[in-house]
Amino acid sequence: MTSPTTHHEVDLAIVGAGPSGLYATYYAGFRELSVALIDALPQVGGQVAALYPEKAIHDVAAVPGIRGQQMIDALAEQAASADPVMLLGRSALTLVEDDESVTLTLDTGETVRAKALLITAGIGSFTPRELPVGSEYLDRGLRYFVPRLAELADQDVLVVGGGDSALDWALGLEPIARSVTLAHRRPQFRAHERSVADLGTSSVEVLTPFEVVEINGDDVIEDVVVESKDGERRTLKVQAVVAALGFIADLGPMDDWGLEQQRRRILVDRTMRTNRKRVFAAGDLAHYEGKVQLISIGFGEAALAVNHITALVRPGSALTPGHSSDQ
Numbered sequence: 001m002t003s004p005t006t007h008h009e010v011d012l013a014i015v016g017a018g019p020s021g022l023y024a025t026y027y028a029g030f031r032e033l034s035v036a037l038i039d040a041l042p043q044v045g046g047q048v049a050a051l052y053p054e055k056a057i058h059d060v061a062a063v064p065g066i067r068g069q070q071m072i073d074a075l076a077e078q079a080a081s082a083d084p085v086m087l088l089g090r091s092a093l094t095l096v097e098d099d100e101s102v103t104l105t106l107d108t109g110e111t112v113r114a115k116a117l118l119i120t121a122g123i124g125s126f127t128p129r130e131l132p133v134g135s136e137y138l139d140r141g142l143r144y145f146v147p148r149l150a151e152l153a154d155q156d157v158l159v160v161g162g163g164d165s166a167l168d169w170a171l172g173l174e175p176i177a178r179s180v181t182l183a184h185r186r187p188q189f190r191a192h193e194r195s196v197a198d199l200g201t202s203s204v205e206v207l208t209p210f211e212v213v214e215i216n217g218d219d220v221i222e223d224v225v226v227e228s229k230d231g232e233r234r235t236l237k238v239q240a241v242v243a244a245l246g247f248i249a250d251l252g253p254m255d256d257w258g259l260e261q262q263r264r265r266i267l268v269d270r271t272m273r274t275n276r277k278r279v280f281a282a283g284d285l286a287h288y289e290g291k292v293q294l295i296s297i298g299f300g301e302a303a304l305a306v307n308h309i310t311a312l313v314r315p316g317s318a319l320t321p322g323h324s325s326d327q
Contacts (some may be wrong), residue, residue, distance in 0.1 A: 006110045008019070008085050010034040011113035011313055012306070013104055015092050016121035018046025019295050020283030022075035024302035029082020031310045031321055036085040036112050038092055038104070044079075045072035046122050051145045055168050059296045078190055085111070095257045095279070099105040102278050109230065115313035118305055119254070119266065119274075119281040120298070131160065134224075135216030142222030142241045146173070152240050154178050158224055160212055161244035162186060167195040169242055170204050181205040181227050181236055183212065207234070215241065245282055251285075272305035280305040 003037035012028050014021050017039035020164060028035045043049060045068075048057075053069035066074075089107065094105040095117070104112045121256075128144035146169050148154065157177045158289075159170040168191075170182045182199070187208045191197050199206065207226060213233075214225035224236045251264065260267040260275045265287030272280045282301035284293055311319050 004309050006108075008036050008087070008112045010036045010085060010112065010114050012036075012116050012309060013038065013102065013112050013117060014084075014118045015039070015104070016046065016094040016285070017041070017044040017088065017121060018120060018122050019048060019075055020119035020122075020298035020302045021046070021070065021118075021175065022072070022079040023299045024120055024306055025082050025084050026075070027303050027306045028309075029079075029084070033082075033306070033307055033310060034085075034314070035082050036087055036114065037079070038087045038090055038106070038112065040089070040091045042089040043142065044076050044088065045069070051147060052165075053147055053167070054149045054171065054172065057295060059192075060299075061295045061296055066265060085254065088090045088211060093253045095254075097278055108277055113287065114197075116280065116309045118272075118302075118309065119285060120283045120302065121251075121254070121278065122284045123247065123264070127248050127250075129248060130245070131241070131243040131245065132213060134221075134241070135248055137217065137221050137241070140219065141217065141239060142215065142243065146242055149176060151174055152177055152242075154234075155240050156238040157181070157240045158183060158212075158226075158238045159235055159242045159243060159244060160184070161246070162189040162191065162208075163244065163246060164191045164195065165246075166190040167199055167243035169244060170194065171198055171202060173242075174202050174204055179205070179238075181238070183207045183210045185209050185211045185229075188210060210234070212241070233317075235282065265291075271308040272301055273308065280309060292297055 009031035013036045015038045025035050025037050049072045055066050055068045058065050076296050078306040090108050092104045096103045102117045112184045149172050153176045156179045159166050159182045173180050182204050210226040210228050213227045216223050227233045266280050268282040268286045272282050282305045285299035310317050
């Protein structure tokens with residue numbers, strides 16, 4: 001439970017309670033560090049819990065497939081073993097670093113003093129890229145997220161986009177929607193190879209290269225007009241449009257923390273340390289040459305960061321802790 005005090009002192013402050021942050025919390029407890037876990041959302045899980053709780057996740061080692069919320073629930077249970085100070089529904093505004101610690105000021109007025117900071121804030125705050133047409137149908141058939149697939153059961157659905165989210169939603173809706181069509185403006189997809197392969201063997205109708213040019217209906221969506229680059233037009237009788245065109249990320253106050261960035265990501269070295277001595281980053285927000293954005297890689301980065309943080313805040317500690325089965 002969150003302490004009623006306005007000042008917290010811990011070994012490690014973690015900003016971002018998504019998958020990487022939750023695993024880092026557990027692993028810091030395994031390394032016997034005290035932890036404060038901070039997130040602007042009122043619940044743990046980050047984007048996965050807020051946007052994709054029913055998405056099937058396939059890139060976690062030893063787990064052939066798991067729904068987003070199931071994974072978050074398991075990570076939260078694992079993280080609880082570290083007995084962290086949970087500071088949810090709070091945003092970190094300012095960061096001050098000295099030779100021995102970092103101090104965060106939260107939007108509630110609380111302060112957190114820690115020997116190190118680990119940022120696992122995903123892509124920061126995020127807003128969806130809007131469909132160029134049909135904004136007046138938002139929440140009347142047009143949506144940008146599908147937190148509950150069952151909401152679109154027995155409907156004719158058009159999914160727009162060619163990335164992981166678009167294919168995940170199209171494939172997830174296939175067994176429960178009356179029909180699913182996927183429209184993408186390019187012939188190539190930017191999604192995981194397995195998803196592209198699954199799409200090819202599914203009943204989802206794929207239209208490429210097509211873009212949405214009209215959305216029509218009296219009160220709710222009744223049909224959508226898509227057009228190819230060579231001028232071919234098709235009218236699709238659908239009741240729901242899911243626009244999965246990506247997000248615009250915003251680091252918010254972290255932009256003022258003096259952290260080196262590249263393309264809205266925080267640059268880190270091979271120990272996951274930023275350009276500031278006591279500030280590390282892991283997960284989607286961290287960037288280095290050759291980075292691949294996978295949840296499983298975020299877990300590895302979190303463990304790597306915590307091990308190096310342990311050596312920093314407890315001089316003389318072993319960088320390699322041994323095996324969890326030895327505990």
